[in-house]
Amino acid sequence: MRGTAALAAALVLAGCAGRMPAPAGVAPGPIDVHVIAFNDFHGNLEPPGLSVDVPGADGRMVAAPAGGVAYLAAAIADLRAKAPRSIIVSAGDMTGASPIESSLFLDEPTVAAMNLIGVDLNAAGNHEFDRGIAELRRLQHGGCAKTGSGQPCRLDRFAGAGFTYLTGNTIDASGRSAFPATAIREFRDGARAVKIGFIGLTTRATQTYVSPAGIPGIRFADEADTANAQITGLRAAGADAIVLLIHEGGAAEGGPNDCTALSGAIRPILDRLDTRVDLVVSGHTHRAYICDYAAYDPARPFLLTSAGRYGTLVTDAVLSIDPATHHVVAKRAHNIVVQNDGYVGADGRRVAPSDAAPRYAPEPKVGALVARYVAAVAPLASRPVGRLTGPLAKAKEGAGMTETPLGNLIADSQLAATRASGAQIALMNPFGIRTSLNPDADGRVTYADLYAVQPFGNTLMVRDYTGVQLRAVLEQQLDRKIVLAAAGLTYEYDRSRPAGSRILHPRVGGVPLNDAATYRLAMNNFLAFGGDGFTTLTAGRDVAGGPSDVDALAAYLTTDRPVAPPAIGRTVDRTPAR
Template identity: 55%
Template sequence: MRIAFALLATSLLPACAGQLAHAPEETGPVTVKIVAFNDFHGNLEAPKRSIEAPGRVAGETVQVPAGGAAYFASAIEELRSRNPNNAVVAAGDLIGASPLVSALFLDEPTIAALNLIRVDYNALGNHEFDKGSAEILRMQNGGCDKHSLRQPCRLEPFAGARFRLLSANTLTQSGATLVEPYGIKSFGSGARAVKVGFIGLTLKEAPSLVTPAGVAGLTFGDEADAANALVPKLKAEGADAIVILIHQGAATKVGYDDKSCEGLSGEILPILDRLDPTIDVVVSGHTHNAYVCDYGKVNPARPFLLTSAGYGGTLITDLDLVIDPAANRVVSKRADNVIVQGEAFTSSKGPVPLTDLYPRYAAQPQVAALVARYAAAAAPVAAERVGRLSAPALRTKTDWGEQVLGNLIADAQLAATRTPEAGGAEIAFMNMYGIRADLEPAADGTITYGQVFTVQPFGNTLMVKSFTGRQVRAILEQQFDSGSNSVESPNFLNPSASLRYAYDLKRPAGQRIVDVRVNGQPLQDDRVYRVAMSNFLASGGDNFTRFRDGTDVVGGISDLDALVAYLGRQEVLTPPAADRTARR
């Protein structure tokens, strides 16, 4: 009997096993978490910035100290821990215009930190092109080939990015994309397997924001056309959702996590209005603004979720897509911008303490150790005193468009190029968007090399060109009428003390600049003037295309060296007044 029972039981096992193997799989929607950010700009150390956020009671606000790569890493880890189906993506400018701790080492430590954070994809921004396409490929593939004045691999070998750099609209002379145009990441398995496609896009205006050498041999196609052409391909490869990572952006009139889209504006809007409506999310950047907007409120035919996480690693976007694998589509989506609360600090307005109103993040040990190692290597250079200021020189723009720090930099550039052998400059101009931080002296007035580097981290060189007075006037007119420079959104130039002028926005285009004086004398249309500027401006950057018209070019020292030398000329330097421009 025992033998017979055993045989009977054995004979039943295959049937039972077969029933278990073919048990119905779990079905239903799958949630994918996407953690997104943009414009990190090599901010490895806590940047001493804060986010204005709602306080304890309605109408009250609090400043929350934010940023720092080690805290950034912990915040991302915490979000990832909520859902194993996750991806970490970025919308460009992760490197370039970086603080000294990253820039001194060609942003290699920033790439290493992002590897530890396990980023999946990043769309190329304009600053990734600061040192040219060969350096972009080194950032991707690693190695120690030298493509700039600075020495690669100064501290350790460079392995390159373990995440993929994407740009569907950056083309080489052969017509191929410089880097991969898109990536697809899979989540889950069986009946609940889903795929999300990520398309990278670089703003097509990149050539106007980068020196010519940075984009030599490249063309930048229309963003919407490039994305739309890839949608059928991604669908054919099984993508259930499509996310655009684009280095172009917007502005709103509301807070960093307000969902109302109030006052949404910017150069990304015409792109959005032409995108394939089946796209689900647009992660954006470039403007350094923070927003979460259901674009369907603006254009019902384009119900994208539009996000941006500010800049410098102070915010991250926590985004959830609920995907129905049976229907191959997103059935719901939500996003929030999360403050990366890091270290308390003291600003020019007083202490900015940590707060319990928002999550606090511990420093992630591996990233913290990486940052500490590079900070220690950079410290001797950063701490060197280069001069003293009697008061802060700020980049805050006046109502009429001047910046005290911009004027100071223009004066420094004129001083560096005034002698005949240096170009014989009579005038200098500094573009306001090329100034990346304030110069705030210590109690004894000290300004360090690290501070100056943070102000001007691009490694631009000075150039002197000849222009007629008529051409100088045309350059000034382009502040209000060239590309994105407009009366509504002017892009001001800071002049050296040798040039003063007024403008009247009620006058027609081409006639807005009035009463230009050089060294106290009226500008003469037919006289030739020698003008100093950075090589960025000299090549037409920031839409100042008339700078290209100059002749008799003389190259000079770096803009950084010019400012360092100027700060050291006097025992204590007094910042200039903002009185060189007048609005009528």
């Protein structure tokens, strides 16, 4: 496998090869097209309080504060000013799971900001289906029709996206894609021109990530099969290069421009991808990398990129295309830090801008748009809701079987909110906890803090299940590699035992579970409709509804004294160590 230095040198040399002066009488060289890309923005209009480590002048890593859509707009404008031919693309999750200043307005301000930036294409990610396919269509086409929970057009009449959502593997009941699969764009250099074909896909796991009620009749087809089926048609339509925008990704060791030990779900997709693809812009994992995939499969020399998350990075990928031969003759890419003016971290320390990364002033028009929505939401967002004795951390990425005090606190709040409906148990999915809950120095938390933890707009539901059905739910979570946070329920489990016998000593309210009895469970509507693959939860009998999950948590924290983190130990792993 080639090292990072060798890869960088190869890409630079390849780029230089396309710029040799043309002898007299010989046609000019290739045309450079800049594909400016980002992914997993998630409505982070304001700077997210994150930094990117970059090498300083002395070689040591320093933290550069990054993110914020006005800064992203400035960084992209700077890139476009230096690139006569460019296109702006996103690899999904531009919206969904967003902070309150975007999510409360159904992500309309994020779409409006992206219109100002000039985004051209977006491969819808799984979170863009969070509010259902009808709402995603509204984001594309505009209008104020109410498609679900939440009120559209609170500040402005919504005009819709000026960019195109490409999601070719979103298959409806007719067998056709619910959104376009491809687009072709032409780039001119005087009388000469080249064309690039774009394919957009979401992860096929979207089926389990979103509420089935929001995507009736929809299935998500295999990514590689769908992409491969489009390429011949794009070539026939004159595409000189093929770019895949895919909301699926991986992880690699090293910095944002490295690609050591690439792993993840993107690899088996790339290993089956048509070799005529030139560039793959990926996302979903929130990791940043630049890869020459030939280091992993010489037959597939794709350039693979990802720009991390929340607009902290932007990718400048350059395809050098020979209009005479209709081939890409060189390609290179670099992730650029979208540095902002700094922030104060949870530890009270300021992270200041660094000379080791470019500095950007916020773009005024985008900044003004953000300021309007921040001001509109401020009375609700800044409202104090209670106090904690200390921070509550969410589980680490991928640690779905880790019990956390934050998960238990949310489950406790949902049980308290539904006691009047007879609820005995509450269950909370760990992947529905978006971030940690960090109080200020005095222990106070605001409504915006709670909204950041649970930004999906879910409401609570109460259902009846038999003891047998409840056992099936607990068994299925082991198959899904997800342990639900529980209130009112304790149990142990042994994953080495045969399926159907892995749940040990379940107790409800301290009493052993009775298979013949009926139990009343509270949960968010995402879980109730089978979200995260919990098909067993759809078997319950509806009893009552409840408040939003955020309001339930706010009510639980509204007490005269600080709330302490709940103890863990409600679920105990008894699987023998190997």
